[in-house]
Amino acid sequence: MGIMRLGGVKIRCLDLQASVDYYTKVIGFEVTGQDKDGNVYLKGWDEFDHHSLTLTPSNRAGLEHISLKVQSPDDLVFYRNKLEGAGVKVETLPAGSEMGMGEALWFEDPGGHWVKMYAEMEQVGTKVGALNPDPWPPGLQGIGAPRLDHILLAAEDAQKSTDFYMHLLDFWMSERLVTKNGDLIAAWLFRTNTVHDIAIIAGPQGKMHHFSFLLDDWNEIRKAADVIAMNDVKIDIGPTRHGISRGLTIYFFDPSGNRNETFAGGYMPFPDSPVITWTEDEIGRGIFFFQRELNEAFTTVFT
Amino acid sequence: MPMSTWKVHVQADGREVDARPGETLFDALRRLDTSLIMRGCRNGGCGVCKLRIAAGQVETGPSSEAVLPPAERAQGMVLACKATPRSDVAVELLPRPVNPFLP
Known part of the structure; x- marks a missing residue:
């Protein structure tokens, strides 16, 4: 029951064709469809559902919305009641609001981000199939990212957004970064x-810090860095490691300036795992474990 | 028309740098002094490299109206990462964005 994962993100693109080229040739996602409004749908090779990334033509960069996939249509009823009971306005979108997607809920989080919640999406299958599969498919392009992993959202009031996701949408917290007074950063x-x-950081309302693609390990991160450099993609920082999450990472920018990440490693948290706390005086080590200090762009640049 | 080298003049302190053929204002200014302009997305999305063209002509590429609305563009604002000189230019630098996490 409940939310299974971050099912998708819809991203605004200043030059749609440049973005499609980038997300296919550099990230290694594949196009699964395009609708009459010009939205292009893509997925990673190890994802079963029709798409996890939607590119939409726009005169601005940034996030259009996130999509959360729940296990069953009953969950949509449950969350509609729960959200409306807390005073959140919830709309219903008919099936087909995106290619292959069933009926969906549509609401705004306290950080100014729109959220789509859905239970059903056409499954088109992974590149290796579900019967006696190989570990990875031949012919991958660029980084060859298997799937979408997570997103970092900015919110003026990080505590309020975090409460929303934890209390209303039943997320658990693995780690947190706090000021010396204990306020949530x-x-x-x-x-x-x-x-x-989903991660939340104090920052400009409605904006996105980055969204991330999953990779296996440090070797894959190194290969991704080569691909990024060979394609003249603009790097923010990395390859490096996070203290927070222990993740292995590179940050870089898509053709519209939206920040992407490739992420590997980390660990398995559980609902009963104690929350790990990082304090503001250790922010450098927490965010960039090797460099031990922030770069200027990382906490300034949002789209 | 062959691409030319143009002078980029920084109004605040009078320093100049030659922009290489086809080079953006961002790359030319960073070559002069990395502290002049902040390194952001460099793809026209984040807006941290915004400055004003005080004199001269530039060619601009696609940028996000969320950070460079048409009204600002009309006042001569550009994103340095998406502006390539087409003549000698003078630029007015803008205050750097404040980062609450850095000293």
């Missing part, structure tokens, strides 16, 4: 057994 939240599916 950032929170890492999960519904899967990964260290984060």
Whole structure:
């Protein structure tokens, strides 16, 4: 029951074709469809559902919405009641609001991000199939990312957004970053057994810090860095490691300036795992474990 | 028309740098002094490299109206990462964005 994962993100693109080229040739996602409004749908090779990434033409960069997949249509009823009971306005979108997607709930989180919640999406299958599969498929392009992993959202009031995801949408917290007074700067939240599916950081309302693609290990991160550099993709920082989450990472920017990450490693948190706390005086080590200090762009640049 | 080298003049302190053929204002200014302009997404999305063209002509590429609305563009604002000189230019630097996490 409940939310299974971050099912998708819809991203605004200043030059749609440049973005499609980038997400296919550099990230290694494949296009699964395009609708009459010009939205292009993509998925990673190890994802079963029709798409996890939607690219939409826009005159601005940034996030259009996130999508959360729940296990059954009953969950949509449950969360509609729960959200409305807390005074959140919830709309219903008919099936087909995105290619292959069933009926969906549509609401705004306290950080100004729109959320789509859905239970059903056409499954088109992974590249290796579900019967006696190989570990990975031949012919992957670029980084060859298998799947979407997580997103980091900015919110003026990080505590309020975190409460929303934990109390209303039943996320758990793996780690948090706090000021010396104990005020929340950032929170890492999960519904899967990964260290984060959604993270929240204090920052400009409605904006996105990055969204991330999963990779296997440090070797894959190194290969991704080569691909990124060979394609003249603009790097923010990395390859490096996070203290927070223990993740192995590179941050870089898509053709519209939206920050992407490739993420590997981490650990398995559980709902009963004690929350790990990082204090503001250790923010450098927490965010960039090797460098031990922030770069200027990482906590300034949002789209 | 062959691409030319143009002078980029920084209004605040009078320093100049030659922009290489096809080079953006961002790359030219960072080559002069990395502290002049902040390194953000460099793809027209985040807006941290915004400055004003005080004189001269630039060619601009696609940028996000969330950070460079048409009204600002009309006042001569550009994103340095998406502006390539087409003549000698003078630039007015803008205050750097404040980062609450850095000293």
